[in-house]
Amino acid sequence: MKTIKTLLCATAIAALSTTAFARDLVMNANTSDPAQKEAMENLIADFEAAYPEIDVKFNLYDHEAFKVALRNFLVSDAPDLITWNAGNRMKVFVDLGLFEDVSDVWASENLYEQMPAVVGASSVDGKQYGVPYAYYAWGFYYRKDLFEQAGITETPSTWEEFKEMGAQLNAADITPVTIGTKNLWPTAGWFDFLNLRVNGADFHADLMDGKIKYTDERVKKVFEIWEELVEADFFVENHPAYSFQEALPFMNQGKAAMYLLAPFIVSMFPDDVREQVEWFPFPIIDESVGIYEDAPTDSFHIPVNAKNKDDARLFLKFAAAAENQTKTAGTLDMLPPNINASVKDDRFAQGGFAQLSKADGIMQFYDRDTDPALAKVGMQGFQEFLQHPDRIDDILERIEVERARIYGAL
Amino acid sequence: MFPRPIQESSKSRQLMYKVALPISLVIWLLPMIAIVATAGRSLHDINYGNYWGIPSEWAFLDNFGEVFSSSPILIYLLNSVIITVPSIFGALFLSTLAGAGLALYKFKGRFVIFALFIAGNFVPFQILMIPVRQLTLDLGIYDTYLAVILFQVAFQTGFCTFFMRNFIADLPFELVESARSEGVSEWKILIHVIIPLVRPALAALAVLQFTFIWNDFFWPLILIQSDELRPITLGLTTLKGQYISSFNLLAAGSLIAALPPVMMFFAMQRHFIAGLTLGASKG
Numbered sequence: 001m002k003t004i005k006t007l008l009c010a011t012a013i014a015a016l017s018t019t020a021f022a023r024d025l026v027m028n029a030n031t032s033d034p035a036q037k038e039a040m041e042n043l044i045a046d047f048e049a050a051y052p053e054i055d056v057k058f059n060l061y062d063h064e065a066f067k068v069a070l071r072n073f074l075v076s077d078a079p080d081l082i083t084w085n086a087g088n089r090m091k092v093f094v095d096l097g098l099f100e101d102v103s104d105v106w107a108s109e110n111l112y113e114q115m116p117a118v119v120g121a122s123s124v125d126g127k128q129y130g131v132p133y134a135y136y137a138w139g140f141y142y143r144k145d146l147f148e149q150a151g152i153t154e155t156p157s158t159w160e161e162f163k164e165m166g167a168q169l170n171a172a173d174i175t176p177v178t179i180g181t182k183n184l185w186p187t188a189g190w191f192d193f194l195n196l197r198v199n200g201a202d203f204h205a206d207l208m209d210g211k212i213k214y215t216d217e218r219v220k221k222v223f224e225i226w227e228e229l230v231e232a233d234f235f236v237e238n239h240p241a242y243s244f245q246e247a248l249p250f251m252n253q254g255k256a257a258m259y260l261l262a263p264f265i266v267s268m269f270p271d272d273v274r275e276q277v278e279w280f281p282f283p284i285i286d287e288s289v290g291i292y293e294d295a296p297t298d299s300f301h302i303p304v305n306a307k308n309k310d311d312a313r314l315f316l317k318f319a320a321a322a323e324n325q326t327k328t329a330g331t332l333d334m335l336p337p338n339i340n341a342s343v344k345d346d347r348f349a350q351g352g353f354a355q356l357s358k359a360d361g362i363m364q365f366y367d368r369d370t371d372p373a374l375a376k377v378g379m380q381g382f383q384e385f386l387q388h389p390d391r392i393d394d395i396l397e398r399i400e401v402e403r404a405r406i407y408g409a410l
Numbered sequence: 411m412f413p414r415p416i417q418e419s420s421k422s423r424q425l426m427y428k429v430a431l432p433i434s435l436v437i438w439l440l441p442m443i444a445i446v447a448t449a450g451r452s453l454h455d456i457n458y459g460n461y462w463g464i465p466s467e468w469a470f471l472d473n474f475g476e477v478f479s480s481s482p483i484l485i486y487l488l489n490s491v492i493i494t495v496p497s498i499f500g501a502l503f504l505s506t507l508a509g510a511g512l513a514l515y516k517f518k519g520r521f522v523i524f525a526l527f528i529a530g531n532f533v534p535f536q537i538l539m540i541p542v543r544q545l546t547l548d549l550g551i552y553d554t555y556l557a558v559i560l561f562q563v564a565f566q567t568g569f570c571t572f573f574m575r576n577f578i579a580d581l582p583f584e585l586v587e588s589a590r591s592e593g594v595s596e597w598k599i600l601i602h603v604i605i606p607l608v609r610p611a612l613a614a615l616a617v618l619q620f621t622f623i624w625n626d627f628f629w630p631l632i633l634i635q636s637d638e639l640r641p642i643t644l645g646l647t648t649l650k651g652q653y654i655s656s657f658n659l660l661a662a663g664s665l666i667a668a669l670p671p672v673m674m675f676f677a678m679q680r681h682f683i684a685g686l687t688l689g690a691s692k693g
Contacts, residue, residue, distance in 0.1 A: 031652060032648050032651045034654065034656065036651070059635055059636060062647040062648060062650040062652070063651075065631055065644070065647050073635055076544070077553055077635065245655065249458055249459025252458050253458060253459055270458060
């Protein structure tokens with residue numbers, strides 16, 4: 001019995017000794033990709049070098065565990081800083097009153113002029129609730145050597161060219177597109193781009209805000225165009241069985257030629273394959289519609305219940321500075337939101353940057369722009385559609401029920 | 411009698427058995443084989459989709475080295491021990507007392523109390539997430555080892571009491587009666603008569619509880635935030651990326667995390683199997 005008591009006492013003392021001191025800055029993050037981890041550790045090390053009196057405690061979670069933990073620690077013993085995403089994902093917590101208004105940081109650092117592309121995504125009702133550290137373009141990562149093998153010399157810029165290219169690849173016995181839909185979200189990239197290219201950004205934004213029915217003819221049009229690809233065997237078989245990462249070997253093995261994805265994929269190409277990989281933006285479908293792109297934005301936020309908000313604001317200012325943005329985004333293979341920062345000299349970052357620079361507008365991403373519950377049902381629908389395009393009316397009906405439940409009948 | 415020794419059955423049956431056994435064994439062990447094979451693979455192979463073939467290079471040492479250098483896995487292991495060991499002692503201590511009480515004394519409502527302990531096992535503990543978190547906050551022990559230990563003890567005691575009560579009820583009651591007639595105090599009966607007899611049960615429970623608590627992911631996730639307090643189950647997830655996972659490192663880390671329960675099992679194997687069947691036979 002005595003041993004139990006001593007053990008309990010010992011643990012209680014150990015627990016007490018870890019209680020935070022005045023200049024501790026606690027940061028909880030979901031940035032557990034190898035590159036993300038490195039970027040955060042470097043940023044924190046630089047911050048601690050600049051402010052030696054502050055000790056940053058960095059608690060890393062994997063994304064799924066973070067989603068559970070976040071909802072717990074935000075309302076209880078909140079950290080001083082967290083990583084999260086701009087757009088609707090942020091708005092959910094802002095609406096619950098859990099994220100701190102950091103408009104003062106935006107004003108004092110003049111971020112409105114330094115980060116024009118991400119003001120909208122960081123704002124709810126004109127106030128800013130986070131400071132972005134990186135954003136990135138989506139596009140097709142493709143293998144040059146496989147394209148050449150199929151006799152394709154130029155990357156497609158129109159829909160007709162894109163379909164033609166697919167036919168050529170199929171003729172050469174190469175699956176045009178690899179996709180793993182087990183995680184659902186890779187399907188949403190396709191839907192976003194098709195809808196943006198066919199119906200434009202205003203329509204897409206209204207759809208994301210629940211102001212348009214999913215059974216609308218214009219939404220159906222998107223799936224008709226998508227179906228052209230499904231019918232033409234554009235996608236690898238059995239894609240619901242693969243996570244996005246597990247679908248990548250098809251490309252590395254030379255069985256599939258491209259992947260609609262984001263820069264975090266680049267580090268997963270083995271060296272010999274990476275030499276062959278290039279990037280092109282999603283082709284134009286309707287000339288009369290402007291170029292709109294998905295550019296998800298990752299940012300830092302301060303929980304309302306944080307204890308050390310002053311030092312957290314110091315960190316936000318530090319992370320927003322051009323030179324630190326250059327470094328962080330560079331390590332991540334992503335783009336710095338600060339226009340005075342420089343984009344990494346690499347073909348993917350530069351290509352994405354050029355595309356976003358000429359874009360008429362940017363969206364976040366399907367599951368960041370719309371309500372999370374609707375996003376889940378929507379993406380399940382997209383996955384089913386890719387397997388059974390003939391069921392599209394039922395699928396849209398089902399998504400519409402969920403939309404009506406969340407946003408009300410129209 | 412069942413099962414009949416295989417030697418007594420016909421030749422063809424014996425042959426079928428000899429063919430089917432290794433096959434089912436391999437299928438049964440496939441997940442384990444996959445983890446071991448992945449732990450010895452380079453990320454290069456995984457990116458190429460070489461999951462089952464011969465690895466292009468054996469990377470066991472690299473992967474394990476990388477796990478130790480890229481994450482504070484020794485601290486996570488130590489934290490797991492700090493959480494698991496007191497939890498087991500706490501749960502065994504309480505459940506031995508409760509089990510003896512329920513088995514040895516004929517008082518009113520004892521069946522109801524026993525039923526309550528059993529019923530507790532049927533409550534999905536996830537639904538307690540928010541109240542438990544709130545309770546630890548109010549007690550001021552949120553984000554400490556103590557929070558996790560207390561709740562592991564609380565939740566495991568129900569099952570342990572069920573187990574211990576049945577085991578103690580199975581002992582010959584005459585032992586207790588004769589001790590009582592000698593004038594031995596109840597406390598001494600427990601310590602000198604009951605405890606030595608229930609040792610196998612305690613050992614079996616200790617092994618079982620060790621695996622339960624060691625492998626638990628949920629309560630540490632809810633009750634612990636600080637990296638330096640995390641047990642191995644939580645620590646391992648940091649090897650899993652938001653988008654990209656190094657499956658080879660994850661597999662290597664999982665093997666390291668799985669070793670202590672396996673060693674514990676082998677150390678106590680004899681008691682474990684004896685204890686399991688003994689406790690289960692009396693309802």
